[in-house]
Amino acid sequence: MKDVFAMWKNTKMVVLVALSAGLYAALLIPFKGFVLIPGITEIRPASALPVVLGLLFGPAGAWGAAIGNLIGDFFGSLGIGSLFGFVGNFMFAYVPYKLWINLGLVSKEDSEPDLKSGRKILAYVIVSILGSAACALPIAWGLELLGMVPFAALGSIITINNSVPSVFLGIPIMLILYPRIKKWDLLWTEIMDEEDIPVAGKLSKIGGIVMTISILVGLVGGFLAALGVGQGLLYSGFGAGGDVGTAGVILIAGIGTAGLIISAFIQSMPKKEA
Amino acid sequence: MDMFLYMDLNTYVHRLDPRTKLLLMFLSFAVGVMYKNIVMLVAALVLVLIYGGMGHILSNLKRIKVVLIMITLFSVVIWSIAQSGETRFLIFTLEGVLYGIMIAIKTNLMIVAGMVFLSTTKIEEIAEGLVKIKVPYRGAFAFSTAIRLVPMIVATSYTIIQAQKSRGLDLESGSLFEKIKKYVPLMIPTLVSVIRGTNVFSMALESKGFGYSNNRSNFLQLKMSGHDYLMMLIGLTIVAAASYLKFDPTAYNTLINLFPWGDFA
Numbered sequence: 001m002k003d004v005f006a007m008w009k010n011t012k013m014v015v016l017v018a019l020s021a022g023l024y025a026a027l028l029i030p031f032k033g034f035v036l037i038p039g040i041t042e043i044r045p046a047s048a049l050p051v052v053l054g055l056l057f058g059p060a061g062a063w064g065a066a067i068g069n070l071i072g073d074f075f076g077s078l079g080i081g082s083l084f085g086f087v088g089n090f091m092f093a094y095v096p097y098k099l100w101i102n103l104g105l106v107s108k109e110d111s112e113p114d115l116k117s118g119r120k121i122l123a124y125v126i127v128s129i130l131g132s133a134a135c136a137l138p139i140a141w142g143l144e145l146l147g148m149v150p151f152a153a154l155g156s157i158i159t160i161n162n163s164v165p166s167v168f169l170g171i172p173i174m175l176i177l178y179p180r181i182k183k184w185d186l187l188w189t190e191i192m193d194e195e196d197i198p199v200a201g202k203l204s205k206i207g208g209i210v211m212t213i214s215i216l217v218g219l220v221g222g223f224l225a226a227l228g229v230g231q232g233l234l235y236s237g238f239g240a241g242g243d244v245g246t247a248g249v250i251l252i253a254g255i256g257t258a259g260l261i262i263s264a265f266i267q268s269m270p271k272k273e274a
Numbered sequence: 275m276d277m278f279l280y281m282d283l284n285t286y287v288h289r290l291d292p293r294t295k296l297l298l299m300f301l302s303f304a305v306g307v308m309y310k311n312i313v314m315l316v317a318a319l320v321l322v323l324i325y326g327g328m329g330h331i332l333s334n335l336k337r338i339k340v341v342l343i344m345i346t347l348f349s350v351v352i353w354s355i356a357q358s359g360e361t362r363f364l365i366f367t368l369e370g371v372l373y374g375i376m377i378a379i380k381t382n383l384m385i386v387a388g389m390v391f392l393s394t395t396k397i398e399e400i401a402e403g404l405v406k407i408k409v410p411y412r413g414a415f416a417f418s419t420a421i422r423l424v425p426m427i428v429a430t431s432y433t434i435i436q437a438q439k440s441r442g443l444d445l446e447s448g449s450l451f452e453k454i455k456k457y458v459p460l461m462i463p464t465l466v467s468v469i470r471g472t473n474v475f476s477m478a479l480e481s482k483g484f485g486y487s488n489n490r491s492n493f494l495q496l497k498m499s500g501h502d503y504l505m506m507l508i509g510l511t512i513v514a515a516a517s518y519l520k521f522d523p524t525a526y527n528t529l530i531n532l533f534p535w536g537d538f539a
Contacts, residue, residue, distance in 0.1 A: 008412045011485055012476040017416040019468055019475075022423030026431070027461070029424070037348070045454070067417050071424065074279070078388030079381065080303045146307050148380070169458060176462050177469070186472055 001265045003188075004094070006196035007059040013191055020053045020064020021071060028072035036157055037149065046072075047092075047162040048169035050135075051128045054093030055100060055113040055174070056181050058188030062097070066090035084142030091260065092135035092162065095211065096127035097188075098267050102208030103127075112187075114178050115171060124174065125167050130215055132162035134260055137218045141253035144226075151249045152226035155219055198267070207267030214263055218256010225249045278421075279334050279392040286501070287329030287394045292403030294502040295391050298325065301509045302387035305516050306380050311529070312372065312536035314516065315379040321512065322387050331393035338389055345381050350374035373538055397421050402494050411490055423468075431464045 007013040027046035036042050049068075053061030069089035073082040101111050105123035115121050140155035181187055189197060198204070225248040287295070305318040326332050335342070350371055359369030395403075401418035405411050438460060439445060445456050479485075519525045530537045 008410060009485070011480050012472060014412050014416050014484075015419075015472050015476045015479065018419035018423060019472060021416065021420030022427050023465060023468055025420065026424045026427035026464075029428075045458075063413075063416065064420075067420055071417075071421055074388075074392055074421075078392065079384030080307055081384075082388075147310065148377070173462065173465070177465060180466060181469065184470065184473065186469065 001267070002198050003192065003196055004059045004062065004264075007063075007188075007192060010192060012186075013057075013060045013188070016057045016060035016186070016188075016191075017063045017067065020049075020057060020061050021067035024049050024053070024065055024068025025071035028068065036161065037154065041154075041158060041161060044161055045165050045169060047132070047165040048173055050089060050093040050162075051096045051124075051131050051166045051170050052174050052177065054095075054097040054131070055124075055127075056177065056187060058097050058192070059094070060188060062090050062094035065093040080146065081139065081143055081148070084139045087142075088135040088137070088139040088158075091138065091264075092131050094131075094264065095134040095215070095260075096124075096131040098264070099127045099130060099208055099211065102204045102267055103212060104205070104208075112178075112182075113174065114182075115174050121171065124171060128166040128170060129159075129163050130212060132166060133159050133215050133219050134211075135159075135162055137215060137222070137253060137260060138257045141218070141222065141250070141257050144222075144253065145250050150226065150231045151253060152223050152231040155222060155226075155253075159219070204267050207263045210259060211263035211267065214256050214259025216256075218253050218260065222249055222253035222256065225252045278397075279337065279389060280396055281329075281331050281334065281393050283330055283394075285329045285394070287325065287331075287390075289501070290394075290505060291496055291498050291502045292395050292399040293406055293496070293498070294505050295395055296400075296403060296407075297506055298509045299387050299391040301513045303384050304513055306383045306387075308516060308520055310376060310380075310538040311533075312376045312379065313529070313533045314519070315376060315383060318516075319379060319383045319386065322383060322390060326386065326390040326393070329390060329394045331390060334389055334393045335386070338385065341385065342382050345385070346375075346378040349378035349381070353377060372535060376536070376538055398494055399496070402492060402496055405492075406496055411488075412485070415484075427464065427468055430467055431460065434460055434463045434467075 024046055027049065028044065031043050031045060050061065050065035053064055055061070057064065066086045066089045069085050070082055073079070073085060100106065100113060100123065101108070103126075105126060106120055113120065113124070115124055136155045136158035139158060140149070140151045143149040143154055144151035185191070225246075228248070231249075302318065302322050306315065309315055309318070323332065351374070353374030354366040354370035357367055357370030357373045359367030361368035397418050401414040404414040404417065435445065443456070445453065448456070519529060526539075
C-alpha cells in the first residue's frame, strides 16, 4: 500500500485525484433522485468509473473514487454511512488495479489494461465484480454493525448495482480512454517515481489471493450467516425481516473486511520496466 | 442554479469554526447510532433543527425534502410489512410501522445534521478545517478542488449535450432505457476534456509553488473562539447525558416505562 501514500508527493497524481473525484461526483449527483435505498444508495451509472479510474490512475483513482463518493453524499445523503462509503468506494477502485496483476489474470509481459484481448476483457470483468463486492462488503458490514440496514439486502444490492455499470459501461469507456491516457502519459505507472511503485514478489501474489478470499468469504459468508438469521437477498431482505446487527454476520463480514484491508497493506506491484 | 447547499449568511452558526461544526455533526451521528428509541431520536432531531434554525438555513430542508420523504415512506412501508408483531392489519403490523418511523427518524437525523453543516460552512472553510485537524494539505486540496470542479464538469457536459442537440441528436424521445443509451456516449467527451487538462493543471500548480513547503500560509485564518468552546461543551454534555441514559439500566428503564411503544433496543 506504499503507493497509496507515496502518490501524494506527486503534483500530477494530486490533480488526478481531484479530477477523478470531480468526475465521479458529477456523474453521481444527477442520479441522486433515482433511489434504491433512501439515504443509502441509488441507481449509479457512475459506478462505471471507479474500476476504469483505478486501472488507469492507480492510487489516484482510488482516492478519487472515495472523495468523489463523499462529495456525491453532500447532495442530500451525508450521514454515518458516508464513512463506510468512503472506504468502500476506495476499495472499488483499489482492488481492481491491485488484482489486475497480482492475481495472475494477465501475463506479466503484457499487463497494460488496454483490453485488446479476450483474456484482458475477462480479467477486467473479474476485477470489476471483485471490486464491486469489495465496495459492498465494508458498507454493508458497517451498516449491519450499526443495526441500520440488513447486511444481505444491502450487500447484494450494492454488488449488483456496481457490477452492472462497471462491466457494461466500463469496458467501452476503457477502450476509448486508454489510448488517450497512454498518449498523454497519464498512466499512474508513468507518473509515479519508480521507487514508489512497489516491487513484485511472492508477497504480492499472496496479498492478491488473500484479498480475493477475504472479499468472497466476507460477502458470501456474511450472506449465508445473514440468511441463517432470517434475512433475505436484495429487496426480499427487507420483506424477510430477520435480525439486523447479529453477532455472526458482524463477525464473518468483519473478518472479511479486516482481511481486505490487511491484504491491501501486504500487496505490492511489479517494478516499472526501464 | 447553485448546486451547493451553502447559504451565505452571517449568523451565530455560520461564524463558528468549521472544526466545531464538524464535531457537532459527528456528535449528532453518535446519538443517531446509539439509540433505537423514537423519543430520544425525536429529541435529537429537534435539537439539530434548533441548531439549524440558529443558522437560518432550515429553508434548505425544501431542497432535500424529496430525499427525506422518500426515506420516511420507504422505511415505514418496508418495515411495517417486514417486522413481525401482534397488532396486524392486512399485511402490516403496528410494531413494524413504529419501527419504520424509528429508522426513518434515525436516518433523517443524520442527513439533516449533514445538511446543517454543509449549509453553514464554505468549502474553503471545510478544507482548512480538515488541515487544522491534521488531514494532509494535499488531501484537503484535492477534496476542495474536486468540489469546485463539479459545477464546471456539469457545465461542460451541458455544452456537449447542446452541441449534439444542435446537430440533430434527439434526446427527448424513447423509453427511459433508450434515453440512457443516448446519454452514455455523451459521457466520453466530458471525460476526455476534463482529463486532458491534467498536465496543464499540474504545471499551473507547480508554477505557483504548490508543494514547495509543508508549512503553508493561508488567507483564511481559523481561530477557535469562546463561542466554539461553548458549543462544543453543550454538544459533549448532551452526548454524555444521552450516553448515561443509554447505559445506566435504571435511567433507561425509566425512559422505556414512560414510552414503552417507542423503544426497539
